[in-house]
């Protein structure tokens with residue numbers, strides 16, 4: 001499965017990926033959260049671009065096994081440090097490594113978990129980020145690329161969709177608030193210390209290496225349907241999301257690392273998909289017709305979300321390549337493979 005996925009990732013490489021490779025070859029980049037779902041894809045993609053990559057991750061939700069492709073592209077055990085971004089050890093590593101770029105993906109990444117434990121979310125996402133930014137200043141890092149989130153925009157009135165980067169940040173969840181707070185810190189560190197940044201407001205990211213109960217809308221539904229369970233849907237299923245495929249996100253991060261753009265940039269598909277459509281597509285791909293179970297809506301979750309991606313096109317030369325049907329097919333295949341005991 002991993003090899004199949006490496007093949008798929010390679011096929012998805014495009015002109016913009018080549019551009020990133022040309023500009024990044026030889027650069028030194030630290031990826032925090034590099035053993036996570038998105039971070040591991042980013043790490044592999046940067047290594048393919050000839051970057052000297054180091055990973056910092058406490059493995060709280062990340063897994064070394066997700067770095068399989070990265071190890072095949074030259075990552076070594078010494079390049080991966082199991083440390084907490086809130087720690088002085090992490091700060092010391094950044095100062096010692098003195099990377100050109102830090103890609104900051106380490107986070108408490110779950111909106112429902114942040115609702116249950118806002119203090120933990122703030123501690124990891126805000127305090128951890130500030131610790132890292134201070135170290136970046138000390139290490140004279142050239143650029144921080146931050147994994148921000150669509151959750152920063154909160155409940156956007158329908159007439160203001162698709163949401164642009166000019167939208168006021170009015171987060172409606174502790175998770176969205178912690179991401180928005182870090183964005184303000186980034187702006188402050190840029191003004192006070194000249195630390196450059198790009199903040200990528202990621203939509204709902206999905207892909208084959210994340211599935212099971214903790215995995216987000218598409219992976220959860222795919223896992224339930226493949227295991228012949230009725231998928232559990234929060235709310236009435238008519239809520240919409242903007243789903244973006246993980247390899248597209250990794251490509252956007254690599255392009256952001258070139259330093260040609262700055263500020264906030266939406267990374268999304270630009271397409272609005274409702275959850276019931278996901279259930280239907282998963283069912284069709286999996287060859288199963290299973291009715292969902294409806295559970296209460298999660299407070300703080302947006303009713304509708306679709307993002308304007310013109311800025312990403314203009315300043316990064318990026319656009320998504322994987323449509324939601326193709327992406328869902330990849331996820332369903334991965335769930336099938338895992339069910340049959342094939343490692344992912």
Ligand SMILES: NC(=O)c1ccc[n+]([C@@H]2O[C@H](COP(=O)([O-])OP(=O)(O)OC[C@H]3O[C@@H](n4cnc5c(N)ncnc54)[C@H](O)[C@@H]3O)[C@@H](O)[C@H]2O)c1
Nearest residue numbers: 033035036037038058060061062084085106107109147205
């Ligand atoms: N998945 C999405 O849909 C999505 C959407 C918007 C933004 N994001 C952001 O993208 C980033 C990556 O998310 P993901 O979906 O890959 O989640 P993930 O949980 O797979 O990745 C987060 C990584 O950070 C690590 N981590 C957590 N706390 C840490 C700490 N204190 N110190 C060091 N490492 C720590 C985890 O072990 C994990 O490897 C996060 O910043 C997340 O908020 C994700």
